[in-house]
Amino acid sequence: MSNETLFYVFGIALAVSAVLVSIAGLRMKDFPGRAFPVVVLWFAILVGGGATFAVLHAKDEKAEKSAELEKAGKEIEKETSSGPFESGASEEAEGGEAEEAEAEPEAAAKGPGGTVELAANPTELAFDKTELTSKPGKVTIEFENPSAIPHNVAIEKDGKELAGTATFAEGKESVSAELAPGTYTFLCTVPGHAEAGMEGTLVVK
Numbered sequence: 001m002s003n004e005t006l007f008y009v010f011g012i013a014l015a016v017s018a019v020l021v022s023i024a025g026l027r028m029k030d031f032p033g034r035a036f037p038v039v040v041l042w043f044a045i046l047v048g049g050g051a052t053f054a055v056l057h058a059k060d061e062k063a064e065k066s067a068e069l070e071k072a073g074k075e076i077e078k079e080t081s082s083g084p085f086e087s088g089a090s091e092e093a094e095g096g097e098a099e100e101a102e103a104e105p106e107a108a109a110k111g112p113g114g115t116v117e118l119a120a121n122p123t124e125l126a127f128d129k130t131e132l133t134s135k136p137g138k139v140t141i142e143f144e145n146p147s148a149i150p151h152n153v154a155i156e157k158d159g160k161e162l163a164g165t166a167t168f169a170e171g172k173e174s175v176s177a178e179l180a181p182g183t184y185t186f187l188c189t190v191p192g193h194a195e196a197g198m199e200g201t202l203v204v205k
């Protein structure tokens, strides 16, 4: 039986007893008389029991509420922490270098394109080149990272990433983009790497 039910049982018993005692008092001349201590004890038990279970019931409700609150809090936490961590570091790294050609990449990306090779330094935060050149069209950077430090290479125009490889260590990956004539930036977007020197200019002409 729950504390709530017991509270009601004691409450109802108390009310019924009160009615019975008052009826008995009206009907019987010398009530409570010798039964007085018993009546007092009976009421003390009922009142004490009712009060006890009222308190216990209030505690139950409190516990239920805090459990609900905790659950709600956890759900909120889940929602707020589900977004992937994104660093704005790569955007800051972009200087004012790439402001020459304003051509729309898709409109004027016609051309043979080209493939260029790029590698990360095996031990330092650097690429082996700081400038890459290609014909307009589909430009592919074949990127090799011999280092145990994870790197990637992304192509940016005016601080906006156009394409990029995954971040990986000790491997080879390539990235392609349809590029119109202009000056682009290639960089490693791992926080701090472009600032340390993993950044260069990709000239398409």
Ligand SMILES: [Cu+2]
Binding pocket: 150, 151, 152, 188, 189, 190, 193, 198
């Ligand atoms: Cu890097």
